[in-house]
Amino acid sequence: MIERRPASRAVRVAMSLAGVALGGLWWVFDVGEALPLPMSALDLLLFAVAAAVMELLPIRLPSGRAVPTSLAVIGAAAVMGASPPVVALIAGVGWVLARSLDRGSAAPGPLLLRIAGAWSLAGVVALGVALGPETWTGSVEVGAAASLNLGAAGAVAVAIVVGAPALDVVAHLHVVWRFAFRRIAEAVEQNIFIGASVASTAVLGALVHPVLGQWTLPTMLIPLFAARVGLDRLALGRRAYDQTIRAMSRLPEQLGTVASDHGVRVGRLAGEVALELGLDAGSIADVIRAAHLHELGRIKLERDATAARRELAIAGAAVIREVSALDRVAGIVELHGDLSQATPGDAELALPARIVAACCELDRYAPDPSEPGQRHEVAVRLVREVGDLDVVAALTRILDRGGFDPASS
Numbered sequence: 001m002i003e004r005r006p007a008s009r010a011v012r013v014a015m016s017l018a019g020v021a022l023g024g025l026w027w028v029f030d031v032g033e034a035l036p037l038p039m040s041a042l043d044l045l046l047f048a049v050a051a052a053v054m055e056l057l058p059i060r061l062p063s064g065r066a067v068p069t070s071l072a073v074i075g076a077a078a079v080m081g082a083s084p085p086v087v088a089l090i091a092g093v094g095w096v097l098a099r100s101l102d103r104g105s106a107a108p109g110p111l112l113l114r115i116a117g118a119w120s121l122a123g124v125v126a127l128g129v130a131l132g133p134e135t136w137t138g139s140v141e142v143g144a145a146a147s148l149n150l151g152a153a154g155a156v157a158v159a160i161v162v163g164a165p166a167l168d169v170v171a172h173l174h175v176v177w178r179f180a181f182r183r184i185a186e187a188v189e190q191n192i193f194i195g196a197s198v199a200s201t202a203v204l205g206a207l208v209h210p211v212l213g214q215w216t217l218p219t220m221l222i223p224l225f226a227a228r229v230g231l232d233r234l235a236l237g238r239r240a241y242d243q244t245i246r247a248m249s250r251l252p253e254q255l256g257t258v259a260s261d262h263g264v265r266v267g268r269l270a271g272e273v274a275l276e277l278g279l280d281a282g283s284i285a286d287v288i289r290a291a292h293l294h295e296l297g298r299i300k301l302e303r304d305a306t307a308a309r310r311e312l313a314i315a316g317a318a319v320i321r322e323v324s325a326l327d328r329v330a331g332i333v334e335l336h337g338d339l340s341q342a343t344p345g346d347a348e349l350a351l352p353a354r355i356v357a358a359c360c361e362l363d364r365y366a367p368d369p370s371e372p373g374q375r376h377e378v379a380v381r382l383v384r385e386v387g388d389l390d391v392v393a394a395l396t397r398i399l400d401r402g403g404f405d406p407a408s409s
Contacts, residue, residue, distance in 0.1 A: 019116045026123055031122075031125065037082050047073055047076075051074060051098075054069040054070040055068060055069075055070045056102060059197075070094055072201040072205065072220055073217070076203075076209070078202075079153050079206035081152075087118040088115045092111060096111065128152040132154055156199065157200070161192065178276075182280065204223075245292050251296065252299060258298065259363075262295065262363060267288045270356055274287040274352070277391070277394050279352070287355055298316075299319065336356045336360070362382070379396060
């Protein structure tokens, strides 16, 4: 099994210290004078309850990662001028209440993460107040009491839309700066609509709170709930699609000619190799799907036929092409059966095909890749049969990290 490891301890410590220092800017720039907080003790309690409700209603990306909508409430409090301890208190109490209501595990790690993030967000507001435009106030002629510091609002929006996914990427990279900018750009692009929805709701809450008071929070919950329903349906469809591909990968196993969970193991390992080599998110998804389905040709050929690998790959590609939107996956599967058949027109498919072929060979000929002798033997075989030293080197690095368990499915 391939497991995504967190950043090194040094990186985590550096990120924590940077967050504490960032929150300290709230006092350096005297935000309390620039944005006097119109929040009573009852408001503080209501904000914490709203944060708890939103913790229970996260929005899930198609990849399965949950984006906490509680950022809208926390961000609104920060834009209004709440100090770092107050913003952190809202986040912490909201998280604890949510875990109490859903009877989830109250592990200290996620709680500290919420508190640190909220503390840092108050510091982001301080930067926005110091560097951004003045506070906008509604027209006196029409009696509008709404006000908004545009610098604070812009800073929080950037932090939610760009900063949050960027920090998540850095926290999960094996090697922090390896393809980091590409991964961050992909994460921001994937998160852009959800992040914009959460950020705009936070800004809206800060804007109307002086007018609506305690009715602010219901107005924030309604648009976020609507966004959650729509995006959850999209994520559900994506997960169902991937689960169907996984189920298809198990069909050849029913014939008895493929080891149990072979496609799943190859898919996990191929995804890690593609990530290690810096492929973009779309290519990584295609590599994983091709790895799951690379043995599908066996269901088209007779069970006892001793077909060559190339024939199996062609047959599998023909089956895959019957499914819409999988033409590129079919091309990878077909090419992996005979890498020598690659043409200049197959340039975009050649590397994914070599990755799938290498991971298939590893799973087939190295029952225990953690054993150095088997690893060396299969590496020599891969150099000879796959011929791509970059793929072999990436595969070796992954095995050296000890993240692959062949017994796991």
